[in-house]
Amino acid sequence: MTTSFEPIALVTGATSGIGKVTAQQLARQGYHVVLLARNADKAARTRQEIQPEAWPGRRVDVLLCDLSDLNQVRRAAEEFNQRYARLDVLVNNAGLVFGNERETSASGPEMTLTTNHLGPFLLTSLLLPKLQQSPAARIVNVASMAYQFAKPDFATLDVAGSYSPMRAYANSKLFNIMFTQELARRLRERGIHNVSTNSLHPGVVASNFGSNSTWLTRAFYKVAAPFMTSSEDGAQTSIYLATAPEVAQTSGGYFVKQRPEAVKSGFNTPDNAQRLWQESERLVGQPFFQE
Numbered sequence: 071m072t073t074s075f076e077p078i079a080l081v082t083g084a085t086s087g088i089g090k091v092t093a094q095q096l097a098r099q100g101y102h103v104v105l106l107a108r109n110a111d112k113a114a115r116t117r118q119e120i121q122p123e124a125w126p127g128r129r130v131d132v133l134l135c136d137l138s139d140l141n142q143v144r145r146a147a148e149e150f151n152q153r154y155a156r157l158d159v160l161v162n163n164a165g166l167v168f169g170n171e172r173e174t175s176a177s178g179p180e181m182t183l184t185t186n187h188l189g190p191f192l193l194t195s196l197l198l199p200k201l202q203q204s205p206a207a208r209i210v211n212v213a214s215m216a217y218q219f220a221k222p223d224f225a226t227l228d229v230a231g232s233y234s235p236m237r238a239y240a241n242s243k244l245f246n247i248m249f250t251q252e253l254a255r256r257l258r259e260r261g262i263h264n265v266s267t268n269s270l271h272p273g274v275v276a277s278n279f280g281s282n283s284t285w286l287t288r289a290f291y292k293v294a295a296p297f298m299t300s301s302e303d304g305a306q307t308s309i310y311l312a313t314a315p316e317v318a319q320t321s322g323g324y325f326v327k328q329r330p331e332a333v334k335s336g337f338n339t340p341d342n343a344q345r346l347w348q349e350s351e352r353l354v355g356q357p358f359f360q361e
Contacts, residue, residue, distance in 0.1 A: 076128060078157055079312065080104040080150065080197070082137065082190065083164025085112040088212070088272050090120075091305035092161055092312070097124040099313060101159065106146065106193075108136045137164055137189030140177040140354055147196035156203035159312045161210045162190040165242070172233035179353050180228035182235070186242035191249060191350045195358040201265050206318060209253070209267035210311045213324070217244035222337055227349055245346060247324055247333055252343040253358075254322030260359070266321035268311045272304040273327070 079096045083089035084105040097103045097120050105120075107113035113132040121130045131153075135146035150157070165186045175184035194209060201207035220240040229238045250269040257265055310328045311317055323330045351357050 076100070076102050077159070078102045078104065078154055079159035079161065080106055080133070080157060081161040081163055082106040082135075082193070085109065085116045087301045088305040088308060089161070089163040090116055091301050092163060092308045093130075094120050094123060095305065095309050096159065096312065097121075097128065097130055100125045100128060102128050102131075104131045104133050104150065104154075106133045106135050106164075108134070110134055135193075136176075137193070138175040138177070138181055138185040140175075140184070140189065140192055143189050143192045144196065147193060150197060151200060154200065157197055157200040157207060158204040159208050159210070160194060160197060160201060161212070161308055161312060162194065162246075163210075163212045163308065164190070165212060165214075165239075165246075167235050167239045170235060172229065172238075180238065182238035182242050183228040183245075186239070187245040187249065188350060188354055190246070191358070192354045192356075194253070195354075195356070195360075198265070198359070202262065205264060207265045208312055208318075209250075209265065210308055211246045211250045211267065211269040212272055212308060213246040213250075213269045214239075214243040215271040215326070216240045217247055217333070217335060220244035220335065220337065224342075224345060224349065227353075244335055244337065245350075248338055248343045248346050249350070250324070251322045251333075251338075252347050255343075256347075256359070257321065266317075266319070268317065268320060268323045268325060270307045270311060270325040271331075272307060 079101040081089055081093040081103065084093040085107045093103050093105055105113055105116055117130045117132050124130055133146050133150060135142045137143060168181050173181040175181045177184055179188060217240060221237060222241045222244065247269045250267050253267050307325050307328050311325060324333050
């Protein structure tokens with residue numbers, strides 16, 4: 071188990087796009103970076119690229135996990151907990167748009183909901199004891215301004231009715247924000263002041279995002295790519311929330327271009343946030359706080 075005093079960061083979706091840039095920048099700032107990824111070959115290549123930029127003696131490690139499979143999330147969390155003494159930064163970056171037909175995950179719920187919300191929800195829960203071992207831990211949840219197009223319904227939380235890949239994605243991004251806000255509230259309620267959490271919109275990033283979705287979505291991103299921000303620019307708010315001293319005591323915020331912004335959604339109420347939390351616990355099969 072790693073016990074030396076060095077900051078440890080885990081970044082999901084770290085083999086491409088803003089996740090890769092985030093991991094790279096954290097390594098350059100002296101973090102021992104753990105890349106959580108689905109694809110072993112891509113993860114190995116990413117590790118080889120980032121390792122030379124890490125500080126002397128600081129490692130870049132790989133932890134394999136598909137967030138759409140909650141059993142894999144449990145296994146990955148158990149492996150992390152065995153290998154590392156604490157966790158200082160958790161960046162829940164991974165997120166995808168899926169295809170035109172509704173798919174169920176290996177764990178049962180719809181694929182977008184599981185990958186973008188339930189997987190990170192469970193991972194954060196299982197790593198919380200390690201985050202509490204840090205003097206000042208930060209949880210950064212990458213959401214999206216697409217939340218403004220969300221139309222969730224608790225009766226069909228995982229879009230079991232009329233399915234749209236972009237609606238499923240927008241719903242999941244709103245859930246990321248609501249999870250962040252409710253987690254911040256529950257941490258304060260329990261007197262846990264050394265763990266903060268914030269969410270963000272990274273900008274519309276020109277990357278391979280949407281490559282698993284419909285031809286229309288892929289065509290949109292291809293045409294719009296010249297007008298989008300780069301992965302380097304898109305990662306800046308994630309890096310800011312993970313490292314900047316001025317937001318060390320901020321928790322529950324939603325940030326755009328490194329500035330806090332109000333969340334404009336009629337669904338985003340305290341009652342709905344608590345109900346979403348309860349439904350998320352039910353779907354992952356365990357309470358978030360192991361008390």
